[in-house]
Amino acid sequence: MSGDSKIHVGSRKSELALIQTKHVISLLKQFHPDKEFEIVTMTTLGDQILDIPLPKIGEKSLFTKELETALATGHVDFIVHSLKDLPTSLPKGMAIGAVLSRENPRDALVLQKDIKRHTLSTLPEGSVIGTSSLRRTAQLSKKFPHLKVENIRGNLNTRLKKLDDLGKYQAIILASAGLIRIGWRNRISRLLDADEFLYAVGQGAIAVECRSNDKKIIDLLEPLYDLQTALRVVAERSFLKTLGGGCSAPVAVTSDLKLLKEKEVEVKLKGAVWSLDGADEIIDQEHAIFDVLSSVRCTECPYTNGEMEDIECCGVCPMNSSIEPIPKRKKLDVPTDLLANDPHEKCPVPMPIGSDFMGQCPFLEGDVQAIHNHVELTGPIEGSKDALNVCPFLKATKSGIQAGSKEPKQVTKATEETEQETEADDNLFVGLVPHNGISIENMAKAKQLGENLAKKLADKGALTVMAKAQAVIHGQINEVAVSN
Template sequence: MSEKKVIKVGSRKSELALIQTRHVISLLKEEYPDREFEIVTMNTLGDKVLDIPLPKIGEKSLFTKELETALKTGYVDFVVHSLKDLPTTLPEGMAIGAVLTREDPRDALVVHEKFKGCNLNTLPKGSVIGTSSLRRSAQLSRKYPSLIVESIRGNLNTRLKKLDELNKYSAIVLATAGLQRIGWYERISEILEPDDIMYAVGQGALAVECRKNDQEILDLLSPVYELETALKVLAERSFLKTLGGGCSAPVAVTCNLDSIEQKEDKHTKLTLKGGVWSLDGQIEIIDETSTYLSYTNNSKKCKNCPYKGKAKELSNYKTQTAGCSKRCSSTTEEEDVPKKKQKLEEVPIELLKEDPHEHCPVEIPIGSDFMGKCPYLQKDPEDVKKVLEDLEMKIPTQCPFKSASKEISTSQNEISPSVSEEDEYCGLVPHGKAEIQDFRDAALLGRKVAERMIEKGASEVMAKARATIHV
């Protein structure tokens, strides 16, 4: 690759996606100050299809298809993703060239101002918790039966605005990492520990996808590729791949990598805990096991750490990452100044109240979130009743446009890229400093936990969840 070549980086157009992409570029600029990077933005299928619930569209490549097409054709050189958005099997010729140091993978509770100081245990009985995640909903319903879980729609900014201004929700649950990346970590009322609410596979990690045979880009990415994160997310992705899970079933994990007293040539213990729930949380299947790796963390702990400069906030959040709950030795006084928070979108309260989704007479189950406004309710809310009358319907039990979901699903299947044979590492390129056996053992750990859960009936629980969502 010529040193003068501008490196084109693909990204979705959303604010959070651009923040993540710029973060990766900033780290690469530290390593390669003379290189030029250009962000190429585009909408994905998940951004374009606005009137169909996400699980009904199809799970694979929902937010990555167009970006991967641009990558395959050479229009961009690499793409930045939230790892949890990436399918466990990538299109042929594609690879995850790097995963960055994982940010906090846990979920966070954000409460309405009137409940400031409350947490999930102290919120009043009947408080409404907003989420559109099946995983969160199932666990919340199981562990906090006195609370009411309801769907909340919109991007992160919109959800925060709805919490603050609609007085409908007592609190909402979001990913800690997303709040941190967008500058709203100070809104966090409670970090939900994994023993309470397990997190999503890959949550908190950024992945850089590139062409598998593009060695120059792979070399370029190597300085930001974090081995400890790779070992954890490989076990998680192998677990999910073996289960055959996705966004239409409540599946969650926790994963830890701990130093141990040397056991022969082994230095660390990798532990994976997996969980599957029924949609109502009444059925729970959990399993946990460990493996031993030769991996030794000899690197400077906070190199490229996304928490750098936030020691005060992180100590309050009881971060998992060893060494980060106290002041980093490489942090300067200037870096202790919190990053300026992003402004929430200036959405008038009238528009939040008149959001067509809020007036739809069809109850949309949690996990069937919409990406935008449904054409069916594109008119003023006052016209909804007339629209229903014109359709000779009273209060429908399912969306009048339900048939379109089949067309979208068919279309998605037709444009899905071909995939290679079973990839032992779920798309990850082995880290240059990793023992290949460690990668194999991490992947095997994920498969082992999944297989033990399948023996306990996990497949049947997940099948029922999918059947309900795809009705």
């Protein structure tokens, strides 16, 4: 800890990241009123990630690299993340000191306002659904073949503005947790059923990353560490890691925790892998029963409808009238003609890149006007050498090709272990520190649950499906890099 009283907290500069960081600090102040917290914000840029090897292009570690460097050097004491953005293997000496009570992990359908009564199944044939996620694209293609899926890029604000004003998309799909936390729960048209539309590993959970040997910070975070969330996300992350976590392939999960009797719970885990077009689906499920050392509390607020909970029950709560509801946010005021020429939509790198990614593109966190000011666009972005020269995908890919990497390496469990295996010690569980409410043996059992499910899918051919998806995506990136 950098001081006995002042604690430095790392965060990205995005609106959602700062909302989550301030929320964690507000909770910690309730338990540690004598502590002073200072937020240290950082931005990840393309010119800072050129040391990332070719096989790792597209991985979410690009999104956390600078913050983790600050954590390793002691410039910050902990970092607040959306858990789904954290790789299944953390850098050496890092750990997830706590995961907070999980927000609804389901995906949300956001429809144009004049067709809000529709569902995915009732939308007219040819309706365009915007998403940048391989996972969502594959499931939409398989379950709703009458719909057309197209990429949509930018932050939440920009995506909603495009939906409302451009007329190109009839709907977009986003994580419900992000919309709720940023104050836009009223934009959710439908929550997608988790059994029918599986979500990303760790989605909806806030994670606090710290140094694995920093006992003071780990103890500081302990009151925020939610047992139910820990059991579920350890199983989910273990599932992804065993399959080869971090690769560009459509992989998704659902998990559920049920109280069987006092201090005994059951966790059910479902996982799936798809081909890029959704035609091939490999899906299965596993379950395990756990003994816990402390009573399990309900993580869903009893004063909501059970579908759209506010983060940590921070809506209008009769149990704590001093808690202020999350304010509604205004959408970005961007002229429609400028939005229509958003460089995100004209990017020459073929997508999908298999991610709900933020931070890999140096422009994604700025507003659209700032993007246009950054790069002089006299025509399509394909014709702008300045724009191409700052693209982290193309620069890193070209560098790899020039160094003699003619064939993209496939991310497998073996390469994951040799290149990314960085857990600080054997007491971490897919990055998480042990929880005081459960034995080490049961934490290990949660990890084993994910491994068992991954092995069941692998036996059915999941690794072959994933390898084909990775080969296509890396081949597309290489083709563009060579041509430019």
